[in-house]
Amino acid sequence: MDKNDFLMNLFGNYYNDNVSKIEPPSNTAKREFGFMFFRHSAVIRHLGFENDEQLKTFLIREAPSDVFYSAASYNQPDMPKMSLKGWEGCDLIFDIDADHIETSCKNEHDKWNCQVCWEIGKGIKPEKCPKCGNSKIEEIKWLCDICLETAKQETIKLVEDFLIPDFGLNETEVSVCFSGHRGYHIHVESDIVRELSSQARREIIDYIKGSGINPELHGLQEVGRKRIIVGPDTKGRGWEGRLARYIIKFISELDENQIQKEDKSVRKKFSTLLKEKQKVVNYLTRHPPLWDAMKNIDINVWYLISERAINMAKVEIDEPVTSDIRRLIRLPTSLNGKTGFEVKPLKLNELAEFDPFSKSQVFKGEFTVYIIDVPRFRIGEEIFGPYTNEKVELPLSAAVFLLCKGVARID
Numbered sequence: 001m002d003k004n005d006f007l008m009n010l011f012g013n014y015y016n017d018n019v020s021k022i023e024p025p026s027n028t029a030k031r032e033f034g035f036m037f038f039r040h041s042a043v044i045r046h047l048g049f050e051n052d053e054q055l056k057t058f059l060i061r062e063a064p065s066d067v068f069y070s071a072a073s074y075n076q077p078d079m080p081k082m083s084l085k086g087w088e089g090c091d092l093i094f095d096i097d098a099d100h101i102e103t104s105c106k107n108e109h110d111k112w113n114c115q116v117c118w119e120i121g122k123g124i125k126p127e128k129c130p131k132c133g134n135s136k137i138e139e140i141k142w143l144c145d146i147c148l149e150t151a152k153q154e155t156i157k158l159v160e161d162f163l164i165p166d167f168g169l170n171e172t173e174v175s176v177c178f179s180g181h182r183g184y185h186i187h188v189e190s191d192i193v194r195e196l197s198s199q200a201r202r203e204i205i206d207y208i209k210g211s212g213i214n215p216e217l218h219g220l221q222e223v224g225r226k227r228i229i230v231g232p233d234t235k236g237r238g239w240e241g242r243l244a245r246y247i248i249k250f251i252s253e254l255d256e257n258q259i260q261k262e263d264k265s266v267r268k269k270f271s272t273l274l275k276e277k278q279k280v281v282n283y284l285t286r287h288p289p290l291w292d293a294m295k296n297i298d299i300n301v302w303y304l305i306s307e308r309a310i311n312m313a314k315v316e317i318d319e320p321v322t323s324d325i326r327r328l329i330r331l332p333t334s335l336n337g338k339t340g341f342e343v344k345p346l347k348l349n350e351l352a353e354f355d356p357f358s359k360s361q362v363f364k365g366e367f368t369v370y371i372i373d374v375p376r377f378r379i380g381e382e383i384f385g386p387y388t389n390e391k392v393e394l395p396l397s398a399a400v401f402l403l404c405k406g407v408a409r410i411d
């Protein structure tokens with residue numbers, strides 16, 4: 001049996017069986033759609049549908065591997081050229097992907113494999129297969145609990161620290177979904193954001209990534225002839241309060257290990273802080289805070305700590321996804337062809353508890369695949385692998401995952 005036919009059949013059944021669950025975007029008729037298919041590799045875009053029913057019929061009939069729609073609305077979304085579509089506005093989209101976040105696990109589990117001779121290797125894929133010289137090499141970006149938990153924490157930070165308190169968005173205007181692969185997408189639909197230019201969206205990115213935040217401008221400075229240190233209050237708005245809160249977090253989490261990573265010149269200062277950690281934290285959480293109480297911590301040390309704090313407080317978002325006002329994004333409730341997982345819409349209050357390795361699995365049954373090489377992975381409550389060159393019967397969701405990832409084949 002051909003792998004592509006097998007997967008296409010399963011995806012088609014999913015769309016057929018879940019037709020009432022599929023959530024077309026708002027204003028389907030105004031959106032551009034794009035698809036990828038199992039039998040050819042190019043993205044087909046510039047498609048339009050008159051209504052939700054037409055879209056659903058297409059999904060069932062064509063069983064695409066991946067489904068995308070435009071965050072933008074257009075007067076004529078199916079025109080072949082962007083300039084002819086008549087742009088009318090665009091949702092504000094954020095993409096948080098483990099690809100853009102440093103995690104310890106990535107160098108361990110990301111691999112490549114040659115699609116011709118099945119040679120495999122760790123890390124970034126080579127131009128040509130060292131064994132057979134072919135350039136048909138697939139990268140296997142693996143995903144694990146660490147990657148997805150890190151991405152999830154960034155997502156929660158974006159919503160709870162930025163979108164709702166700082167931007168004043170309402171919970172009903174923000175929706176979150178698991179991307180079905182290595183991250184989360186955040187969609188903001190509101191009249192306030194619709195007409196923002198790409199430039200304006202770049203300003204939003206800078207704010208969220210904390211680019212150019214100057215602690216001095218947020219109140220951390222020396223004042224008067226006696227050069228008394230004053231600084232931000234945790235109750236301050238925007239970056240002021242965030243700076244204060246994350247400086248406290250940094251100090252609370254400070255330990256010997258952390259100090260050893262620093263330059264020799266600052267280790268001594270940080271050690272002083274470590275010794276009086278609780279006292280400092282108490283001073284800084286007062287209203288107003290007491291920044292001047294630590295006599296041997298000068299303003300430059302506070303600026304250095306501010307840098308560390310900003311790094312902890314910012315959110316790693318994928319910039320082009322937010323700034324490009326003509327981009328396509330995965331349709332929530334569709335399937336991700338890289339994994340066979342559902343692009344799962346989530347309520348804000350379910351996000352913290354959401355487990356992508358169980359709650360985005362849609363296939364039932366068992367299936368036997370020939371596995372080339374996979375690290376240990378989890379589906380639901382069960383741990384599988386590692387496997388190398390062996391035939392294994394797996395739950396269908398796990399088998400589909402490996403087939404989509406290109407690390408197994410149908411025997």
Ligand SMILES: [Zn+2]
Nearest residue numbers: 114117129132
């Ligand atoms: Zn090869």
Ligand SMILES: [Zn+2]
Nearest residue numbers: 105144146147
């Ligand atoms: Zn990982």
